Amino acid sequence: MLKENRRFRLVSRPQGTPQADNFSFDRQPLPVAGDGQFVVRNHYASLDPAMRGWMDDLPSYMPPIELGDAVRAATIGVIVESKTPDYPVGQWVAGLHALEDYSLGAPGGTTRRIEPAAGVPITNYLSIMGGVGLTAYFGFFEECRPKAGDTILVSGAAGAVGSLVGQMASLAGCRTIGIAGGPEKCGRILARYGFSAAIDYKGKDVKELAAAIKAAAPDGLDIVFENVGGIPLDAALLNLRKGARVALCGLISEYNAPERIGARNLWPLIPAHASIRGVLATEFMTEFPAARAQLERWLVAGRLKIDEHVETGLDQAYAAFMRLFDGRHDGKLLLKIV
Numbered sequence: 001m002l003k004e005n006r007r008f009r010l011v012s013r014p015q016g017t018p019q020a021d022n023f024s025f026d027r028q029p030l031p032v033a034g035d036g037q038f039v040v041r042n043h044y045a046s047l048d049p050a051m052r053g054w055m056d057d058l059p060s061y062m063p064p065i066e067l068g069d070a071v072r073a074a075t076i077g078v079i080v081e082s083k084t085p086d087y088p089v090g091q092w093v094a095g096l097h098a099l100e101d102y103s104l105g106a107p108g109g110t111t112r113r114i115e116p117a118a119g120v121p122i123t124n125y126l127s128i129m130g131g132v133g134l135t136a137y138f139g140f141f142e143e144c145r146p147k148a149g150d151t152i153l154v155s156g157a158a159g160a161v162g163s164l165v166g167q168m169a170s171l172a173g174c175r176t177i178g179i180a181g182g183p184e185k186c187g188r189i190l191a192r193y194g195f196s197a198a199i200d201y202k203g204k205d206v207k208e209l210a211a212a213i214k215a216a217a218p219d220g221l222d223i224v225f226e227n228v229g230g231i232p233l234d235a236a237l238l239n240l241r242k243g244a245r246v247a248l249c250g251l252i253s254e255y256n257a258p259e260r261i262g263a264r265n266l267w268p269l270i271p272a273h274a275s276i277r278g279v280l281a282t283e284f285m286t287e288f289p290a291a292r293a294q295l296e297r298w299l300v301a302g303r304l305k306i307d308e309h310v311e312t313g314l315d316q317a318y319a320a321f322m323r324l325f326d327g328r329h330d331g332k333l334l335l336k337i338v
């Protein structure tokens with residue numbers, strides 16, 4: 001047990017792109033568990049685009065991070081002090097904690113005990129077996145309502161959610177087109193994640209990207225799984241097929257933008273009688289155990305591949321987090337704390 005708690009704290013709200021001085025990395029007294037609580041020694045943290053949204057004081061599905069608090073993050077670690085019987089000392093636990101050595105936790109919400117399965121690395125519980133896997137699973141199977149033979153377009157296809165959606169869509173018998181940044185990532189989504197076609201969005205305006213999508217899907221798109229927004233979304237909306245389903249998972253291209261524009265090409269939804277729906281895995285919490293069991297079966301059987309990019313050190317949290325926005329990571333971005 002360390003004598004102090006190193007914490008990566010939010011000290012001012014970013015205006016646009018987060019800057020290093022929006023954060024402070026310092027040492028504070030160790031937390032002490034109250035009744036019904038535990039203290040977890042965090043081993044790994046998940047670095048997620050959603051964390052950028054939690055830094056803003058705007059209405060969302062979760063309250064903003066309070067100024068002065070450590071930056072909220074999903075973590076996995078081992079309990080070192082407990083005043084709640086079901087979460088004993090020594091237990092691996094995952095939950096929504098923070099970028100710090102030690103966090104206070106409590107049962108409920110997304111907190112859960114982890115019993116590491118043989119052959120499943122502990123980090124997988126923050127990637128494929130965590131929020132990313134569940135978002136891909138429910139976003140694809142529930143919101144996209146796939147049928148064998150459907151053509152699906154996935155933006156952010158080399159990323160954590162996108163790479164899993166592409167693989168699940170192949171398992172469901174869909175034809176998969178991925179959009180990613182640069183030739184290397186495009187090569188990877190074909191070779192490693194089995195996409196049928198890859199489109200590099202870099203340097204393309206809406207018209208050029210829409211033409212590239214049309215060339216890859218001349219009969220149009222049955223499903224759009226949107227992780228990026230902006231140009232990729234506008235281009236996708238120009239290629240909808242009758243009855244298309246657009247699953248809106250994320251809009252990362254807008255998270256650091258001064259204003260959120262949203263979609264500019266909504267009109268094709270009308271003639272296509274298409275739908276657009278938000279993706280929120282927590283709407284399906286009662287089905288999480290069954291979904292995790294399925295994800296684990298696919299993982300162990302080698303039918304789903306997950307890549308993890310691990311940066312090391314709480315003191316590197318800012319630089320590591322910013323990789324989400326310039327794409328300098330292959331797969332799920334994680335921070336190793338100890």
Ligand SMILES: NC(=O)c1ccc[n+]([C@@H]2O[C@H](COP(=O)([O-])OP(=O)(O)OC[C@H]3O[C@@H](n4cnc5c(N)ncnc54)[C@H](OP(=O)(O)O)[C@@H]3O)[C@@H](O)[C@H]2O)c1
Pocket residue numbers: 048049050131132135156157158159160161162179180181182185227228248249250251252253254279280281323324325326327328329331332333
């Ligand atoms: N709805 C939910 O509950 C939920 C849950 C998890 C994630 N999400 C959303 O899903 C999306 C993907 O999340 P993830 O965790 O899987 O992250 P990720 O895809 O692993 O990483 C983010 C990727 O986004 C791309 N990107 C970043 N800035 C961009 C920009 N300005 N324009 C175009 N592409 C940009 C980069 O890929 P390239 O190198 O290819 O550009 C980057 O690698 C995010 O929008 C996230 O908010 C939603």
